[in-house]
Amino acid sequence: MSYVVRPWALRDLKDVMRLIREAATFHKALDQVKTTPEALREDGFGTDPKFGCLVAEVPPDQRSKDGHTIVGYQFHYFRYCTWAGRIIFGEDLYVMPEFRGKGIGTSLLSQVAKLMLDHGGKQFRFMSANWNHPATALYKKLGAVDVTASDNWVIWHIEGQAVQEMAQRATQ
C-alpha cells in the first residue's frame, strides 16, 4: 500500500471534518465536537492561520471501502514554552481503522516533528487518553515521555460559565 503525507488543502476540508468526527467517536466524545467546516476554513486558511494540518492520502485504487482517499490526519500548532522556547502541539492524530498498522500514524508524527525542528522548535507535545494503550505504546516506542507520570502535570480546561466569570473579573 502506498500513501503520501502532505499539508491539507481546501479541497480536504470535508474529509478532515469527517475524520475529526471519527476520531471524536473513537474517544466517545462526538457530542463535544463543535467545530464546523466553516470555522476550520476560516481558522486554517484565513490571513492568520491558527493551526496546520497534515493529511495522509492513498491513491484512488487503494481507497477505503467507503470510497475515501484521505485516510488519516494530524493537526498541529506552534506554541511558546518559557522553559523550552518554541514548541509544537500535535492534536488529533488519527488513522482510519482499515489503514492502521502500515506506518501512516508514525509518518504523520514524523512529519510534524520535522516541521517543528525546521522552525527551530525544541519539543513536540501531544495528549492521549490514559485508556488508549495502542497510542501510549506507539508514543513510548518513539521516545515520548508521559509527563503526568514523570512530573505530575495535569491538563486543565475552563470554558462556558466558569470562563465567562473568570473574564468578568478582569474588568472589575
Ligand SMILES: CC(C)(COP(=O)(O)OP(=O)(O)OC[C@H]1O[C@@H](n2cnc3c(N)ncnc32)[C@H](O)[C@@H]1OP(=O)(O)O)[C@@H](O)C(=O)NCCC(=O)NCCS
Ligand atoms: C494511534 C494511531 C494513529 C496509529 O496509527 P497507525 O497508522 O496504525 O500507526 P503505525 O502504522 O505507524 O503503527 C504504529 C504502531 O501501532 C501498532 N498498531 C496500532 N494500531 C494498530 C492496528 N489497528 N493494527 C495494527 N497495528 C496497530 C502497530 O503495532 C505499530 O507498532 P509497530 O511499529 O511496533 O508494529 C491509530 O491506531 C489510530 O488512529 N488510533 C485511533 C485514534 C488514536 O488513538 N489516536 C491517538 C491518540 S489521540
